[in-house]
Amino acid sequence: MQVALKIWRFDAEKGERALREYEIDAPEEATLLDCLDIVKDRLDGTLAYRKSCRMMICGSCGMRMDGAAVLACQVRMHDVAQAGHVPVISAMGNLPIVKDLVVDMAPFWGKIRAVTPWLEPGFSDPGEQEHVVSQPQMNAIHKESLCIMCGCCVSECNSMEADPDFLGPAALAKGMRFVGDARDQATVERLQAYSEPHGIWDCTRCYFCNERCPKGVDPRDAIAKLGAEAMKEGIDSDMGAKHAKWFVTSAKTTGWLRETELVPKTQGIVKSLKEVKFAMGLLRHGKVPPPFPPHVAEHVGEARALYDLVQHEGEDGYDGIVQLEHALGRLEHEDGHGEAAERGPYGEGSFPKPYLPGEESSDGGGSE
Amino acid sequence: MRTVAYYKGCLASLSAKELDISTQALAPKVGLELIELEAVTCCGAGDIHEAEPDYYLHLNARILAYAEETGADTLMTVCNVCTLNLRQANHALQGDPALLERVNRNLTKVGVPAYSGGVEVMHFLWLVAAGEGYELLKGAAHRGLKGLKIAPFYGCQILRPSKLLGFEDPDRPSSLERIIEACGGEAIDYPAKIKCCGFPIIQAREETALAELIQPIEQAKEAGADAMVTPCPLCHLSLDAWQSKLKAQTGKDFQLPILHLSQLVGVAAGLADSELKFKRHVVSVAPVTDKLAV
Known part of the structure; x- marks a missing residue:
């Protein structure tokens, strides 16, 4: 098949960028990585990109196709070529470009190192026996353990774009992999460290990381688990944690968010006093609902009673989020009708879907 | 008429009352009969999911149970964050009988009807962007938008994670564009339309949030937008109310009017001033109303 690609070339020494178009003849089963190999082999030996395993294990070939981070070895090009679409290939985001499609992973590794990505088992000697970890205990960190550190989640992280010091989805998911490990003895120290500025509470919940991860790690969910456990x-004591706690207080007192009190409860009285002028501007437009009389939900006593009940259920901290994954995990592997879908990692349903112009993909109906 | 249970959520009850008022006024024109849920609480907005995940699950199960009790098969939301929180809890309960049983045991203990898993959570956008709702919308929007240039802003939690939301392609959504054009407006395109507005961290990390917020506003202005439309009241609050902070920080006074989806369709469908409540916006909507001579 004929495959056309536009590739953003970048020469760091000269600081020059150029969008070049290449057209090749490739086998029908070719992946994006195969196509890049053909370009490099036959058309332009100076094209730079990373690769190694070619089977979604090594995490080397992260790059963007039409703006979305993918593993080049994951994306089959057949449908794209058939549609006559010419995809734009570029380097991943949020990392400095070294050359063409190669990014400098040093900032990425620095953040991974910053979360102490190794087990801290203490010095308990199991004697003649082993440290036994049960299957449910391992299940709690199953998803986080799948990370291949390709950087696709980091590429599109909206918080990191705004704050390059943000630890980010890959490092925090790695942190959860150890916080949730039954053998680790440094959980509290870890949670304290991850709760510092540029950590757990800096995630903006854009969910790009969950969307881009080729391995189903769901880093945003890992960050929520860290927050829950912290x-x-x-x-x-972080403002992000105080913000979250106020929602709980609101739900069990009035049922609805006590919106006007959220600012002082999050930021503290002193800091929120600086917001008075801003708040007055909002007040003029009814954007500061008066806290008195409170807006109370009907039968709010039920919500209070539920709060008391769940305190005895033993599903607190990250366990409370892990329990949701039993059912949600099926979404990865089954279609909406509960039957195992014939859905290989490269076929229909692989993500991101290649962009096929003119295809009506959005006439709706939900995922059910 | 399609009868749906209506969960308006916190903001539409409080600081974004204009969203609730315009939604209720518009609903019959697009074939929706709303049964408003009264005995429900906040969905937790992602915050209770993080602070007390099991409580989050129970609160959302309670909302779903009361929605099911109305006899409707659909729970309609008007907020991205409510949509994700409720759909996530719903999927977890529908797909795990043991979990559903445990939660139902607790619900019934406190007097809430048990939930059988028979409700689908749908955002208002999805109900009017496809099928019969879309056909009715095209007829209802008779007054049109006179070619106003409208920037669609989706917000995150109506697109991602797509395995839970799944209405449309999360990278190339088109529902808002289709509605803008059906209403006689011109949809403009810009890269940040699927990115984050920064709202979830706007109080705890304002600097980071504002660096996110400026992108869609600046890009939409550069692309010539007269106004922006969003299906999420949290996005609306940051895009509308925090524009003044962008001005203080960058010196740029964007003055970009931000419309709720129900207001955009509502103004094209000829809703009255008292139903649109544009005076409740911080950034003046005059550029829109002047052009349409509302």
């Missing part, structure tokens, strides 16, 4: 351990 709060369970009483590590809750």
Whole structure:
């Protein structure tokens, strides 16, 4: 088949960028990585990109296709070529470009190192026996353990774009992999460290990381698990944690968010006093609902009673989020009708879907 | 008429009342009969999911149970964050009988009807961007938008994670564009339309949030937008109310009017001033109303 690609070339020494178009003849089963190999082999030996395993294990070939981070070895090009679409290939985002499609991973590795990505088992000697970890205990960190550190999640992280010091989805998911490990003895120290500025509470919940991860790690969910566990351990002095706690207080007192009190409860009285002028501007347009009389939901006593009940259920901290994954995991592997879908990693349903112009993909109906 | 249970969520009850008022006024024109849920609480907005995940699950199960009790098969939301939180809880309960049983045991203990898993959570956008709702919308929007240039802003949690939302391609969505054009407006395109507005961290990390917020506003202005439309009241609040902070920080006074989806369709469908409530916006909507001579 004939495959055409536009590739953003970049020469760091000269600082020059150029969008070049290439057209090749490739086998029908060719992936994007295969196509790049053919370009390099036959048309332009100076094209630079990373690769190694060619089977979604090594995490080397992360790059963007039509603006979305993918593993080049994951994306089959057949449908794209058939549609006559010429995809734009570029380097991943949020990392400095070295040459063409190669990014400097040093900032990425620095953040991975910053979360202490190794087990801290203490010095307990199991004697003649082993440290036994049960299957449910391992299940709690199954998803986080799947990370191949390709950087696709980091590429499109909206918080990191705005704050390059943000630890980011890959490093924090790695952190959860150890916080949730039954053998680790440094959980509290880890949670304290991850709760510092540029950590857990800097995630903007854009969910690009979950969307881009080729391995199903769902880093945003890992970050939520860290938040839940930190709060369970009483590590809750960050404004982000206080913000989250106010929603709980609101739900069990009035049912609805006590919106006007959210600012002082999050930021503290002193800092929120600086917001008075801003708040007055909002007040003129009814954007500051008066806290009195409170807006109370009907039968709010039920919500209060539920709060008391769940305190005894033992599903607190990250366990409370892990329990949701039993059902949600099926979304990855089954179609909406509960039957195992014939859905290989490269076929229909692989993500991101190649962009096929003119295809009506959005006439709706939901995922059910 | 399609009868749906209506969950308006916190903001439409409080600081974004204009969203609730315009939605209720517009609904019959697009074939929706709304049964408003009264005995429900906040969905937790992602915050209770993080602070007390099991409580989050129970609160959302309670909302779903009361929606099911109305006899409707659809729970309609008007907020991205409510949509994701409710759909996530719903999927977890529908797909895990043991979990559903445990939660139902607790619900019934406190007097809430048990939930059988028979409700689908749908955002208002999805109900009017496809099928019969879309056909009715085209007829209802008779007054048109006179070619106004409208920037669609989706917000995150109506697109991602797509395995939970799944209405449309999360990278190349087109529902808002289709609605803008059906209403007689011109949809403009810009890269940040699927990115984050920064709202979830706007109080805890304002600097980071503002660096996110400026992108869609600046890009939409550069692309010539007269106004922006969003299906999420949280996006609306940051895009509308925090524009003044962008001005203080960058010196740029964008003055970009931000419309709720129900207001955009509503103004094209000829809703009255008292139903649109544009005076509740911080950034003046005059550029829109002047052009349409509302």
